[in-house]
Amino acid sequence: xEAALRKLPDTAALPEPAVAPTAATSPAVANALRKDQLARxxxxxxxxxxxxxxxxxxxxxxxxxxxxxxxNRATFYVRFTNVPSPEDVLARAIVAFHNPMFGDHIWMSCxxxxxxxxxxxxxxxxxxxxxxxxxxLREIVFPICEVxxxxxxxxxxxxxxxxxxxxxxxxxxxxxxxxFFPILINTLQGMATVDPVLVRAARCLGAKExxxxxxxxxxxxxxxxxxxxxxxxxxxxxSLIAAEMISGQFxxxxxxxxxxxxxxxxxxxxxxxxIGVLGLASSFAIRLLGRLAMPWxxxx
Numbered sequence: 178x179e180a181a182l183r184k185l186p187d188t189a190a191l192p193e194p195a196v197a198p199t200a201a202t203s204p205a206v207a208n209a210l211r212k213d214q215l216a217r218x219x220x221x222x223x224x225x226x227x228x229x230x231x232x233x234x235x236x237x238x239x240x241x242x243x244x245x246x247x248x249n250r251a252t253f254y255v256r257f258t259n260v261p262s263p264e265d266v267l268a269r270a271i272v273a274f275h276n277p278m279f280g281d282h283i284w285m286s287c288x289x290x291x292x293x294x295x296x297x298x299x300x301x302x303x304x305x306x307x308x309x310x311x312x313x314l315r316e317i318v319f320p321i322c323e324v325x326x327x328x329x330x331x332x333x334x335x336x337x338x339x340x341x342x343x344x345x346x347x348x349x350x351x352x353x354x355x356x357f358f359p360i361l362i363n364t365l366q367g368m369a370t371v372d373p374v375l376v377r378a379a380r381c382l383g384a385k386e387x388x389x390x391x392x393x394x395x396x397x398x399x400x401x402x403x404x405x406x407x408x409x410x411x412x413x414x415x416s417l418i419a420a421e422m423i424s425g426q427f428x429x430x431x432x433x434x435x436x437x438x439x440x441x442x443x444x445x446x447x448x449x450x451x452i453g454v455l456g457l458a459s460s461f462a463i464r465l466l467g468r469l470a471m472p473w474x475x476x477x
Contacts, residue, residue, distance in 0.1 A: 261443040266450070269443035283451065285427040286417060290459065293352025294413050301360035302402060306394060309368025326358045330416035334423050348420040348428075355416025356409035363405025367398030403467035407460055414456045429455070
């Protein structure tokens with residue numbers, strides 16, 4: 178017993194426990210952690226930040242060149258004598274955004290885009306999937322689509338006015354046509370790129386036709402479908418503005434054409450910039466929806 182007690186280590190010789198950080202050192206540690214997290218965030222998002230910075234620089238250069246050409250009334254084959262400067266457009270934008278009528282024009286255009294584009298997506302995506310799966314349906318429908326697809330939106334305006342009882346419905350119809358064909362063609366292309374080995378494997382595992390559509394065809398076609406949605410949104414805005422300029426009484430296209438008729442050059446530029454911003458926001462929303470629907474693509 179005494180021998181065992183002699184083998185026990187002396188408590189005085191044991192190392193003292195580590196002292197907890199004092200209040201004086203904790204802010205320094207917290208700052209170091211924050212800096213480390215910030216540096217890691219910058220490393221992860223370096224490409225996105227670089228792209229955003231380059232985009233801002235290019236926009237700033239574009240506005241500076243625009244200001245330089247319009248202030249000096251440059252004329253070298255292309256005439257900038259009547260083009261409003263960025264300062265004039267900004268001043269007019271401040272006045273327009275305080276006018277409820279300008280907001281009504283934007284709302285009407287956005288509503289028409291929402292109706293026409295949503296209807297085109299609801300019709301074109303299932304139709305494209307079915308045409309890509311069943312050859313007999315593709316042989317029946319595809320020639321009709323190829324004949325009507327090259328017809329521009331402006332050429333449809335008189336026919337749309339005759340077909341639909343109101344101008345509102347005719348404008349939505351033209352917007353529908355503008356976005357329908359890009360979505361349909363890209364959905365067909367997506368179905369053509371599906372690996373047949375995956376289809377055979379799903380059927381060997383006992384998957385029925387509905388399951389093959391849901392688990393194989395649709396996920397494999399989603400990248401092309403969202404490409405078609407993005408392209409279709411751009412064409413929908415082009416078609417909408419053309420229809421509003423010819424037969425509309427409200428909308429940002431009507432606002433731009435009315436400004437031209439009244440020789441209000443600043444309003445013309447304001448309408449064009451507003452169309453660009455609205456189109457950019459619409460395309461960004463579709464890309465964001467695509468990332469949510471295809472998380473495997475975002476992971477890469």
